[in-house]
Amino acid sequence: MEMTKIRKILTANRGEIAIRVIRACREMGIKSVSVYSDEDAQAMHVRLADEAYHIGPPSPKESYLNMEKIVDTAKKAGVDAIHPGYGFLSENADFVDLCEKAGIIFIGPKSETLRFSGDKMAIKTTARKIGIPVVPASDGILDDVEKAVDVAEKIGYPILLKSAFGGGGRGIRLANNEKTLRQEFEMSTMEAKAAYGRAAMFVEKYLPRIRHIEFQLMRDSHGNAVYLFERECSIQRRYQKLVEMAPSPVVDEKTRTTVGNYVLKLADEIDYLNAGTVEWICDDKKNFYLIEINSRLQVEHPVTELITGIDLLKLQIQVVSGEAIPFKQSDLKLNGCAIECRINAEDPLNDFTPSSGLVPSCIMPNGPGIRVDTYLYPGCNVSGYYDSLMAKLLAWGRDFEEARARMKRALNEFYIEGIQTTIPLHKAIMDDPAFIAGDLSTDYLDRFKILDRVQEVVKESARERANAIVAAALLHNTLIRRGNNAEQNTNKRSRWKEEGRFARGFSYGV
């Protein structure tokens, strides 16, 4: 493959991942181009990019999912490559073809790989063929409910019903018996059709108390491949990851090598290109079963960056330029421990109701071992049109304990006004004895009733500042409310008026 000099990259995404790409570009002396919908005109990824182009109305379908518009914009801006980020068009093979036709490099795997990895059945068939363990499941895609029922009978309930073209946890449903299977099948098909335009489903045995562990993969166009160790992603809610960390408390050196070698074998078999993640489930006997390949850079990639010291974004760009991966598997060292908490705009005390709107003020944590990837800034808008991830808070430490202590410290520093967040939930997790002991599984939140403990975290926080709360209420009554009548909507502060207010407060004997 010939070497291509990349001078300008368009990011077909928004939010923190668009900013992540811009940062890598800037460090490599590459010009960055952002695209934005009406909703994002004032967003951080627009402000930071060298150039930004408006691509349409707020609705994702008309903006960030609008392939033609994005490729046209890329041509207009004269970019050499497009980075898709995660979500949106990141695993859309048609988009990759469209880029290729326009003479633009897609930073990611080849379109045939995306077609293959989007088909979970095909991956499993290939895996089985080369001796990689997979979970008992339907042999192919199921289009009607009767076949799904047959398969479920064969492998035994409970089963998971999955959209063959889903991802990121969407469209996965649990059925304990035939009746729920029939109901869920109807529902999932609707969801899958709306989201991916196809209804293909498959049925898989549900293994209780499993861990979700994934391996980071990188492979170049010369056939060199490395795995950058694992990430433990068991803490999830409705199949959406909340906390990720590396290393996994259950992966020892031997297991790491065994599973890592499976990853390399699979990557060679399918001639994988660029960054990817091979996802596994791990049962209580530490058996690993392959579940899928995510053919994109994932949300949680910084966890791996922190424990390996490798900048995956820059490596992606080097690889699409035709360069070889500049290190070998044996050069990689797993250094310390990293934890990521996803700070979502959701209220954990109110069934994770989305929260959106203006953020009048915010302060991001900082200091030793802390990294925050976010689009937040004081005065920004958290849009209800896109997903709820506002920030990825990461802590690195020499060991798990140091990483955990730093995460706790950073969660306390994280200040955001006007939006309900998952921060209280993360505080509860960081102090949970099961988390500390590494007793994790995908049903972790339910098993240890973590949500009940969030209530306690919030109360504890209020208890600590009970005096301040009462003082604030008192101040409002004596100072601010009285001031209100005299000078409505004045934000400026006048020492003279306040003097007067205090005096009045006393004479009225509040």
Place this chain on the structure above:
Amino acid sequence: MEFKIEDLALTLDAEIVRKVGPDEIIIKIGDKEHILHILCSSTNEVEFMLDNSYHHAKYMHVNSADMKLEVDGNPVTVSQFMELRAIAKKSSGEDSGSSAQRYLTSSIPGRVVSVVAKPESEVKKGDVIVVLESMKMQVAIKAHKDGKLKELKVKEGSSIARNDVVALIE
């Protein structure tokens, strides 16, 4: 004056004792005195030092009976009891705020994906009236009380903002 921190079910008595400087007052909470130094204030927020610890309070929603505020980013609800207010509230009975209670509002912004309830139908508290989509999630807006669904203010596809009226239930 008595303040009840609803989230803790904790009631504390607080008052201003005296002023000791241009921005400094002594307040009494329970039977303890504290030094409160006001750093800056506006109509909806205040920053202060309470016994040498920094705090920031933002007043989100205030009426005569209670206030919602965020103290150091933590949302809390505080009810205020002044004897007179308590009496006034009692004597005015239920009619205070009853018109507001007829309106079902949405606490989140979003797009209406389906209207579930039918106008003129009887609904029970907790029944789903409409389903919103916000942040790729579907969220049900449920009836806040039993009654007759007099009017639906939204239709499928319409976008609504926080606190918009969704329906009228009588």
